Amino acid sequence: MTRTLVFAQQKGGAGKTTLLVQTAAALAAAGRPPSLVDLDPQRSLTRWNELRGADALPIESASEWQASTALRRAAKAGEIVLADCPGNADVLLRAAVRAADLVAIPCQPSPMDAWATQPILEMAAREKTPAVVILNRVPPRGGAGPAVEAALAEFGAEILPVTLGNRVAFSTAFLEGRAASEISPRSTAAREALALAEALLARLA
Template sequence: MAGRIYTVAQQKGGAGKTTLAAHLAIAWSEAGLRVAVVDIDPQGSLTRWFQTRKDQLNGKTGIGHTQITGWRTQQAVERLTQENDVVVIDSPPHAETEARIAVRSAHLVIIPVQPSPMDMWATQPTLDLAREEKVPALLVINRVPPRAKLADDLIERITTMGTNSGATVAKTHVGNRIQFAAALFEGRSVTESARRTRAAEEIQELAAEILNRG
């Protein structure tokens, strides 16, 4: 049986797209799944994280990695699904053609959005893209600040926006926590470097929620 393809997409930069892709990939690997990540973002941040991981862990990364661009994306991803249970694509924020290919290839588009007006407004094109390609979309409210009344109001607005666009909003919210960045600098995930933290719990809960969607 071919693996599931999850494309992490967001046309606005700085939403935590690559951070989410890396952490989810490790969470699924730790759950016993064969996982590959695909970096098609020209910035190559996921590739740099993977190389750091490879160096830090003496090559024992626990996941596969491919860096590709352009029209080869769909073919390469389909090949990876024959060898893996899950393939995670980190898509580019602004290159519409490549982002469209990544979305089209997916079983589910995961869209991180921060609870801010600018981020919420900038998310609509990604929601529209998923709807045009007839791919289910899951909004993940990311980098949620602690104890912020404004965040609560914006989360409600984001939920309404998602519903109006045919998307689902993840029950699991991911907080704005320093452990995420600290783990990436080490080529790791919070589930490895900060296991007994709320950050690790959030990633594990989100990873399970996505898998349970089928």
């Protein structure tokens, strides 16, 4: 059975594309290459995938009115679909959330990011799609902080048990069409990315 995981968060720069590609590479390395769907007109996921050359993954890109079709087509092509969404795009987000088995919502440890999770959490609840917040760029000490934790608790957010730190390897790998696990397999970034993929798979199961 195909599982569709949609990365969405209205706040720009939260880490949607970064965490998606880390997950994609981890799944590919584990022998379960995902199908990708790029719904963001910026097409950063498509660029990353093009840079992979022979290791490129199957990918669909689509604009707003074609989103549902692209997601359905990708679901026929692979066991796991990973879809990247733009920040603010209400109609498209609704279509993607509706098609998803799980919505992954990256959130940096700032109150602004935490507040920005509310609309997407509400949309997921309306569409009866499970959603999980992934805390990203969490500092080594102190976690996400009390203000962020309080806001997420208020919205009833489920938080993935795996968090990611601020890791240069994520951004340098991205520029090469790679993931942290591929450019520095022993790094903390690689370990975190693997844990992320495992936690998302477990949550999708």
